[in-house]
Amino acid sequence: MDNKKIIIKMKPEVREKVIEICDSFGNNPGELINVLHQTQDFLGYLPAEVQELIAERLHMPTAKVYGVVSFYAFFTMTPKGKYPVSVCLGTACYVRGAEKILESFEKELGIKPGETDENGVFSLASLRCVGACGLAPVALVDGKVFGRLAPAMVKDIVKEYREME
Amino acid sequence: MDMIKLTIDNREVEVPKGTTILKAAQGMGIDIPTLCHFELNNLGVHNKPGGCRICVVEVAGRRNLAPACVTECMPDMVVRTNSMRVINARRTVLELILSDHPADCLQCAKNGNCELQDLAVRFGIRKNPFIGPEHEQSSYQLEVSPSIIRDMNKCVMCRRCETMCNDMQTVGALSAIERGFPAVVSTAFNQHLDHSPCTFCGQCVAVCPVGALTEVDHTGAVLRAIVDPKKTTVVQVAPAVRVAIGEEFGMEPGTIATGKLTAALKALGFDYVFDTDWSADLTIMEEGTELIGRLTKFLEGDKNVPLPILTSCCPAWVNFFEHQFPELRHLPSTAKSPQGMFGAIAKSYFAEKINCKREDMISVSVMPCLAKKYEVGRDELKVNGNPDVDYSISTRELARLIKMANIDFKSLPDAEFDSPLGESTGAAVIFGTTGGVIEAAVRTAYEIFTKKPLPKIDFEELRGLEGVRSATIDVDGLKLNIGIAHGLGNARKLLEDIKAGKSNFHAIEIMACPGGCIDGAGQPLHHGNADIIKARWEAIYRADREMPIRKSHENPSIQAIYKEYLGEPCGHKSHELLHTHYFDRQTTVEVDLNK
Numbered sequence: 001m002d003n004k005k006i007i008i009k010m011k012p013e014v015r016e017k018v019i020e021i022c023d024s025f026g027n028n029p030g031e032l033i034n035v036l037h038q039t040q041d042f043l044g045y046l047p048a049e050v051q052e053l054i055a056e057r058l059h060m061p062t063a064k065v066y067g068v069v070s071f072y073a074f075f076t077m078t079p080k081g082k083y084p085v086s087v088c089l090g091t092a093c094y095v096r097g098a099e100k101i102l103e104s105f106e107k108e109l110g111i112k113p114g115e116t117d118e119n120g121v122f123s124l125a126s127l128r129c130v131g132a133c134g135l136a137p138v139a140l141v142d143g144k145v146f147g148r149l150a151p152a153m154v155k156d157i158v159k160e161y162r163e164m165e
Numbered sequence: 166m167d168m169i170k171l172t173i174d175n176r177e178v179e180v181p182k183g184t185t186i187l188k189a190a191q192g193m194g195i196d197i198p199t200l201c202h203f204e205l206n207n208l209g210v211h212n213k214p215g216g217c218r219i220c221v222v223e224v225a226g227r228r229n230l231a232p233a234c235v236t237e238c239m240p241d242m243v244v245r246t247n248s249m250r251v252i253n254a255r256r257t258v259l260e261l262i263l264s265d266h267p268a269d270c271l272q273c274a275k276n277g278n279c280e281l282q283d284l285a286v287r288f289g290i291r292k293n294p295f296i297g298p299e300h301e302q303s304s305y306q307l308e309v310s311p312s313i314i315r316d317m318n319k320c321v322m323c324r325r326c327e328t329m330c331n332d333m334q335t336v337g338a339l340s341a342i343e344r345g346f347p348a349v350v351s352t353a354f355n356q357h358l359d360h361s362p363c364t365f366c367g368q369c370v371a372v373c374p375v376g377a378l379t380e381v382d383h384t385g386a387v388l389r390a391i392v393d394p395k396k397t398t399v400v401q402v403a404p405a406v407r408v409a410i411g412e413e414f415g416m417e418p419g420t421i422a423t424g425k426l427t428a429a430l431k432a433l434g435f436d437y438v439f440d441t442d443w444s445a446d447l448t449i450m451e452e453g454t455e456l457i458g459r460l461t462k463f464l465e466g467d468k469n470v471p472l473p474i475l476t477s478c479c480p481a482w483v484n485f486f487e488h489q490f491p492e493l494r495h496l497p498s499t500a501k502s503p504q505g506m507f508g509a510i511a512k513s514y515f516a517e518k519i520n521c522k523r524e525d526m527i528s529v530s531v532m533p534c535l536a537k538k539y540e541v542g543r544d545e546l547k548v549n550g551n552p553d554v555d556y557s558i559s560t561r562e563l564a565r566l567i568k569m570a571n572i573d574f575k576s577l578p579d580a581e582f583d584s585p586l587g588e589s590t591g592a593a594v595i596f597g598t599t600g601g602v603i604e605a606a607v608r609t610a611y612e613i614f615t616k617k618p619l620p621k622i623d624f625e626e627l628r629g630l631e632g633v634r635s636a637t638i639d640v641d642g643l644k645l646n647i648g649i650a651h652g653l654g655n656a657r658k659l660l661e662d663i664k665a666g667k668s669n670f671h672a673i674e675i676m677a678c679p680g681g682c683i684d685g686a687g688q689p690l691h692h693g694n695a696d697i698i699k700a701r702w703e704a705i706y707r708a709d710r711e712m713p714i715r716k717s718h719e720n721p722s723i724q725a726i727y728k729e730y731l732g733e734p735c736g737h738k739s740h741e742l743l744h745t746h747y748f749d750r751q752t753t754v755e756v757d758l759n760k
Contacts, residue, residue: 048354055353061337062353063361070342 010049017042018050022057029060032068036075045079081116081123083142083161085109090129093137097151101137102126104154121165122158171242186222186233186244197222197246198255198284200262201323202234203372205695207630208652208679212328212372217321218258219284222246230254259288264295265302265346266375267318273376274314278690280374281321303346310358311542312365312381312535317349319377326350326369326378333679334653336485338363362488366481366653366677367535367686372693380535380687383556384566390527390555391434397521398529400435401507401586402426404442405533405597405682406560408704412689412697413564414574419700421708424579429567430531431580437515440582441530442589444507445596445605448478449717450727451500451743452602453609454734456672460614463671464643471495473648473663473670476602478502480540481677483747485653490660491749499744503596504530504537505546507586508553509742514730515586523551530557533597533685536677545745559687588722591715594708599651599681600627600634601705603674607638607647609718615641622715630680630702633658635670648673651681 021038025031035054040046046069055062069075087093087102102124106112109122116123132138135147139157146157167182173190180189190197201217204210215235222233225243230251233244245251263285270276305317322341327350330339338361342351352361370378390396411420430438455474462470475497477483483502486494501509511528530537534557540546541554558566567574581587592608595601604627611619626636627647632655638645648670650656656675662668678685683701691697714720731738 051353061331061340061362063337063340063342063351064331066353066355067340067342071344 010053014043014050015053018053019057022054027057027059029058032058032060032065033072036065036069040075045076047077047079076114078114078116078123079120082121084123084125084140086125086127086130086140087113088128088130088132088136088138088140089126090133090136092129092133096136098137100151101139101149101154104151105139105158108154108158122161169238169240169242171238171240171244173244174246180238182238184238186224186231186236186238186242186246187220189238190222190233190244190246195246197233198287199234200280200284200321200374201325203323203325203328203374203693205679205693205698207695207699208684209632210329210333210372210679212323212325214324217262217323219255219262221251221254221258223248223251256288256290259284259290260293260295262321263290264293264300266321268296273319274379274382275373275376279376280692282375301346303349305349308357309381310363310365310539312367312538313358313363313370314379314381315358316377316379317351319375320349321375321377322348322350323374324350325372325374329368329372330363332654334364334366334368334485334677335657336362336364336366336489336653339369364481364484364488364653364677365536365539366485368678369686370535371678371684371686371688371690374692380559380562381538382562383538383558384562384569387529387556387558387566388569390529393527395525396527397437397519397525398435398527399437399439399511399515400430400529400531401439401441401444401504401511401554402430402531403504403533403537403597403682404445404594404601404705404708405685405688405701406531406563407594408597408683408701408708409533409688410560410564411574413561414567416575417700418697419704421704421711422574423708424581425574425577427582428577428580429563429572429574432572432577433566433570435529437583437586438580439507439511439586440589440593441503441507441532442593442596443582443586443720443722444503444510445478445593446590446717446720446723447506447510447726447743448500448503448596448602449592449605449609450723450734451506451739452476452498453606453613453717455498455500456606456610457614458735460643460645460671473646473668473673474498475672476606476674477745478596478602479536479676479678479682480504480534481536482653482656482675484536484539484750485656485677486660487748487750489657489751490664491747491751493660493663494747494749496663497747499746501546501743501745502537502540503593504532504540504554504557505745506743508541508546510586510726512548512551512553513742514726518585523548527555528553530554531560531563532557533560533682533688534678535559535686537687560685561687561689564689585722585725588720589712590717590720591709591712592717593720594712595705597682598702598705599676600629600649600674601681602676603627603647603649603672605717606672606674607640607645608716611638611640612716613718614643617641619716628706630699632679645672646670650674651676652679653677 051065055065137149139146168179197220200219203212215232220233221230223245224231308315327339407423411422477497537557541557546553592605604624634649680698684698
């Protein structure tokens with residue numbers, strides 16, 4: 001039965017940083033959501049081994065940590081791609097066809113919202129309003145805003161970033 | 166105490182401040198239906214998330230309906246528990262719950278014993294506007310572990326299991342995860358129970374109102390073994406089974422049904438009907454000797470001797486310390502559980518005696534427990550891959566077998582256990598409840614240690630249902646400090662003290678289930694009726710008093726096996742057959758995100 005034991009693989013600097021975040025909240029289980037926020041800010045996502053570590057530091061079951069991570073849409077266990085794509089589905093963008101834009105990205109990248117492609121280049125997400133309603137429909141790629149989008153334009157945008165690789 | 170006057174269903178009532186509407190109504194004979202609500206007051210179990218909304222009532226002046234289980238009574242409150250508005254709301258809530266629940270009641274393990282089914286009957290639900298092709302239903306993978314089946318399609322999110330796993334047991338295997346339709350109670354990363362800290366105590370199963378959590382059923386395999394002419398079947402029955410199985414046949418809770426139980430097992434066709442009480446006596450010889458050995462060394466000045474000695478009869482408790490306190494695994498007695506000891510002796514000593522090959526013997530145990538199902542699969546309890554106990558079935562499973570075989574349990578004439586593994590003492594039967602193992606050990610250790618007869622056989626100070634208890638026993642001048650915990654959360658408290666060097670106990674008894682085996686997860690379902698557990702508890706001590714011999718070391722058949730076969734307690738042969746070892750299983754979480 002001893003052989004069932006697994007060593008959790010984590011870079012030492014990641015481990016240190018997560019411990020530092022937990023410590024900064026006094027390792028208080030009531031601060032779980034804040035700890036998760038800061039950890040995701042730092043890592044971009046919340047892999048299983050990081051949740052294990054947070055559970056250990058905050059003296060709570062891993063299942064409870066995972067319960068919170070899986071409850072909130074904001075938290076993700078999937079690492080973001082090098083170029084994260086976010087399509088705005090806010091009201092203004094939505095009425096101007098944002099759903100079609102999202103579909104085009106899905107088709108072009110071969111992934112669904114919340115997923116990252118195999119090579120870790122692109123990830124896809126939807127968000128609510130970036131404050132650029134005048135440019136609706138809008139998408140963000142690696143932080144850059146693309147406005148007045150039409151489904152046909154998606155292919156070229158993706159191509160542009162693919163060529164940078 | 167501050168009292169509050171209020172009106173419920175046009176009747177005035179006075180209750181202490183802090184009483185919920187549900188409790189106040191119950192006191193007046195008004196039975197407000199509940200589903201998620203669950204309490205075992207004398208055992209400290211409370212699940213009141215106020216989540217299911219079945220118990221809503223109308224409170225005058227309040228805009229929305231109030232959940233009775235979590236709403237406290239207020240002065241001059243006017244409550245209606247059965248207005249049209251309330252009944253309609255309850256029906257809708259029930260229809261919505263049922264709309265996301267498989268309607269396969271006829272094939273469900275909980276058919277006839279399901280609280281949701283009872284509600285559907287009570288409200289006469291005939292059709293459901295929320296069921297149809299346009300309505301979504303959640304769907305999860307069925308999961309089978311050595312003890313527990315998780316069919317989460319049937320989960321109603323009452324979260325009783327989560328309360329037991331986290332608050333009562335502090336195991337932390339289960340949590341609510343996800344949200345909306347995917348919401349369910351599951352493990353970290355939705356992994357298999359085997360890859361979680363689950364101890365298989367099964368308290369989640371014991372409280373599940375529906376068929377989402379049930380036990381792995383071995384009744385078919387046991388029947389096949391019984392009818393196989395090439396197999397010799399040997400069955401053992403745990404102490405707590407005899408004070409509970411009668412309930413399955415309409416007998417009063419607390420009925421001692423040992424004779425009928427034995428007769429039923431014989432009628433089922435087992436070749437040899439034996440008693441785990443016999444091996445409980447054997448356990449005392451081994452564990453008691455181990456306790457005396459460690460104590461003697463300690464008194465001689467050896468400060469490295471592992472103390473306190475912890476009992477090791479309860480397999481869920483063993484799983485718990487292996488997962489959560491592996492650094493203390495040198496403390497528990499190395500004695501196998503009575504089930505384990507019985508299996509080892511049945512397939513060695515007894516098999517030799519009747520000239521039966523190990524492979525031709527099928528050893529079955531009837532246990533109040535689901536963790537025992539896991540225990541029989543442990544590699545240390547096998548010889549060349551052949552387990553000492555082939556199948557462990559619960560009290561409920563045995564009741565099903567008896568019903569299937571057309572045996573009228575209540576009218577069976579009492580029968581006796583077979584010889585030689587059927588003779589037992591009062592010390593053995595009290596293994597079935599919290600405090601019993603240590604009392605049995607003290608009865609024997611006292612007489613062996615002091616070589617004097619016990620002045621008094623009943624150790625009342627070790628009995629009770631409080632979660633953590635302690636007592637100091639005067640062993641002819643030696644003050645023996647004893648700790649007792651039942652429920653793993655209570656066990657954790659004692660273990661934390663040991664870790665912190667704050668424990669002055671010499672011996673600690675731990676049972677995973679609240680109340681001990683009498684409230685094991687394999688027992689007839691009590692549906693939150695704590696009186697049933699109390700009745701079983703009293704029956705255990707009554708059964709002890711009725712035994713002609715009440716000390717394990719006076720069991721003639723135990724004395725005989727040491728003379729004939731085993732030699733000395735804790736001797737070479739005993740170590741080979743009756744002792745085991747424990748593992749560090751702290752980080753067994755295997756993450757397979759492809760599942």
